[in-house]
Amino acid sequence: MSTQRFKRFYLDWRSLAEKTLATEVENPGGRKRYDGIALTGMGGSGIIGDVIHVLAFEFSDVPTVVVKDFSLPKYVKDGWLVLAISYSGNTKETLSTVYEALSRGCDVAGVSSGGKLAEIAREKGLTYLQVEGGRVPRASMPALLVGALRVLKAKGMDFPLPSPEGLAKLGNVGEAEALAENIVEGLAGRIPVFLSDVRHYPLAVRAKNEFNENAKIPAKVEVLPEWGHNDIVGWEKWLGPFTAIVLELGEGDKLMRFAADYLREVNVPVKELVMSDSMPYVDRVLWYSLVLGLASLKLAEIRGVDPGVTESISKYKAFLKSWSPALKES
Numbered sequence: 001m002s003t004q005r006f007k008r009f010y011l012d013w014r015s016l017a018e019k020t021l022a023t024e025v026e027n028p029g030g031r032k033r034y035d036g037i038a039l040t041g042m043g044g045s046g047i048i049g050d051v052i053h054v055l056a057f058e059f060s061d062v063p064t065v066v067v068k069d070f071s072l073p074k075y076v077k078d079g080w081l082v083l084a085i086s087y088s089g090n091t092k093e094t095l096s097t098v099y100e101a102l103s104r105g106c107d108v109a110g111v112s113s114g115g116k117l118a119e120i121a122r123e124k125g126l127t128y129l130q131v132e133g134g135r136v137p138r139a140s141m142p143a144l145l146v147g148a149l150r151v152l153k154a155k156g157m158d159f160p161l162p163s164p165e166g167l168a169k170l171g172n173v174g175e176a177e178a179l180a181e182n183i184v185e186g187l188a189g190r191i192p193v194f195l196s197d198v199r200h201y202p203l204a205v206r207a208k209n210e211f212n213e214n215a216k217i218p219a220k221v222e223v224l225p226e227w228g229h230n231d232i233v234g235w236e237k238w239l240g241p242f243t244a245i246v247l248e249l250g251e252g253d254k255l256m257r258f259a260a261d262y263l264r265e266v267n268v269p270v271k272e273l274v275m276s277d278s279m280p281y282v283d284r285v286l287w288y289s290l291v292l293g294l295a296s297l298k299l300a301e302i303r304g305v306d307p308g309v310t311e312s313i314s315k316y317k318a319f320l321k322s323w324s325p326a327l328k329e330s
């Protein structure tokens, strides 16, 4: 698929989010209180777990854990909610956590566009939301995020949804394309390193994944303040073909500005993406995911690669068909 055709899956994010806000949550209702929430999923679906995990710092009084694996930690048991997110509904790791959660007596909920996850949810009467199909997972981010937040709401947890202003912003595709253009300028032939603070690590990971999958290049993520205790040293004496992309919150972000200044001092090319600090977190994550996603598509175009095809992921998934640790069907 050409980049131009694939891009349409990003340019309609506003309507995709709005459609998901109007989609019915099947079998709502849950316990009065959970002991914790496990968020399971991989890749373009798994990133939603990271966003909710950060939101939980502010909006949840129970712990959350992000699981990107075949099995759940031992402490996830009866009393926990396990929310599985898989665009296809067929991802082996995610389904494996669903079977395990059911066998441990957890409350299980799901978001997918169909697949086995939809089948299990309907057969067992789980709380579930079906997002629009026919797209690719990473380009369905607003649907997966809004879907997951609505399922959590239906389970009694009050996480914020995108605001009307945030939804309208997603429609400003010209502005998003201009910001994306700035990010990509001079990036061809280089390896991006996305730096963020802890609160924005989902955006940095999301950006890395987008550049991997859409532009077919390796990329790196570093998170502050941990970066200042190890990775910072790695730049002292050796320079590879890296460009640092520093995600900063507003003009007064001293921590991230320190990283940008330091990297410039040691001659690393630096780009600063100064994010609006007046947007609520969910709006900000969606908007800058759109910007960074469009940037990865621009790089795909420059490199002449097809952003919509991920042959190596298909190869890995084919391998998993014959190798599945801990896949317990209940």
Ligand code: PA5
Pocket: 042, 043, 044, 045, 046, 085, 086, 087, 088, 089, 090, 091, 094, 136, 137, 138, 139, 213, 310, 313
């Ligand atoms: O964006 C992608 O295509 C991948 O990262 C997928 O999200 C990942 O392979 C998991 O698949 P799914 O989202 O269908 O569970």
